[in-house]
Amino acid sequence: MLNRIAATLVPAAGRLSVTTDPDAAFAPGSILAANHTSLADPAIVVAALHRLGIEPVVMAAAGLWRIPLLGCALTRGGHIPVRRGHRRAADALDAAADALSKGRLVLIYAEGGLPLRRGAAEAAPGTFRSGLVRLAERTGAPVVPVGQAGARRVTSGGAVKQLAGLVTAPLRRPDLHVHVGAPLALTGDHPARTARAHGAVTTAWRVAASRLGEPAALAA
Numbered sequence: 001m002l003n004r005i006a007a008t009l010v011p012a013a014g015r016l017s018v019t020t021d022p023d024a025a026f027a028p029g030s031i032l033a034a035n036h037t038s039l040a041d042p043a044i045v046v047a048a049l050h051r052l053g054i055e056p057v058v059m060a061a062a063g064l065w066r067i068p069l070l071g072c073a074l075t076r077g078g079h080i081p082v083r084r085g086h087r088r089a090a091d092a093l094d095a096a097a098d099a100l101s102k103g104r105l106v107l108i109y110a111e112g113g114l115p116l117r118r119g120a121a122e123a124a125p126g127t128f129r130s131g132l133v134r135l136a137e138r139t140g141a142p143v144v145p146v147g148q149a150g151a152r153r154v155t156s157g158g159a160v161k162q163l164a165g166l167v168t169a170p171l172r173r174p175d176l177h178v179h180v181g182a183p184l185a186l187t188g189d190h191p192a193r194t195a196r197a198h199g200a201v202t203t204a205w206r207v208a209a210s211r212l213g214e215p216a217a218l219a220a
Contacts, residue, residue, distance in 0.1 A: 003050045006044075006050065010102050011136060014172075015175050016047060017176070021180065026054055027136075030143070031105075031136060031143045032054075032106065034108075034145075034146035035148060036114060037115060037122070044148055044151050048150040052163055052180070057107065059079075059082050062157035078099065080092050082211070100141050108128060108132050110131065111127065118158065119157070121214065130190070133186060133193045137190075149214060153174035154174060154176070177211040178193075179204045181203060
């Protein structure tokens with residue numbers, strides 16, 4: 001249901017386009033690693049993946065489960081609450097590993113949180129936390145890099161600005177783009193694996209942001 005909701009609402013909020021590398025593939029039991037810039041980008045990425053026939057299990061902040069209706073939809077879809085800084089934080093990786101073992105595709109935001117900057121402009125992905133590499137090391141799952149751009153044109157900044165962005169998005173219809181790269185197997189020690197995953201997601205983001213003419217991507 002979450003996938004269908006995103007696929008319906010996102011096109012109403014903006015003009016979404018999707019591209020893939022020629023050798024992009026979604027093998028059962030793959031990890032999808034996306035950059036995180038806005039409260040809007042999970043819905044945008046899910047809507048883009050829906051166009052490609054993919055319905056991922058999403059690892060998301062546990063607070064979303066406290067929202068009426070949305071929490072029920074997340075639970076029914078088998079999505080995974082992430083309790084950062086909680087004694088049960090490791091439960092999320094256990095649940096993700098179990099989903100991967102059953103052939104599901106798991107969407108993870110390796111940055112672990114939103115950037116502090118307030119403007120709507122794009123910037124390259126921030127530092128990755130350890131969860132993505134730990135999950136890949138534990139399961140041997142391939143990692144599919146996903147880059148999204150434009151979500152900050154829907155929501156960014158403080159609470160008032162974010163609410164205004166959501167309300168006005170159907171009128172403004174900002175351009176949104178998601179690009180999916182080729183899968184990769186992470187090898188080497190932990191820092192090397194993290195660097196390779198970060199580089200792949202950054203490359204996918206750069207393709208997406210370049211499609212929107214974002215200065216940060218064009219300058220690179």
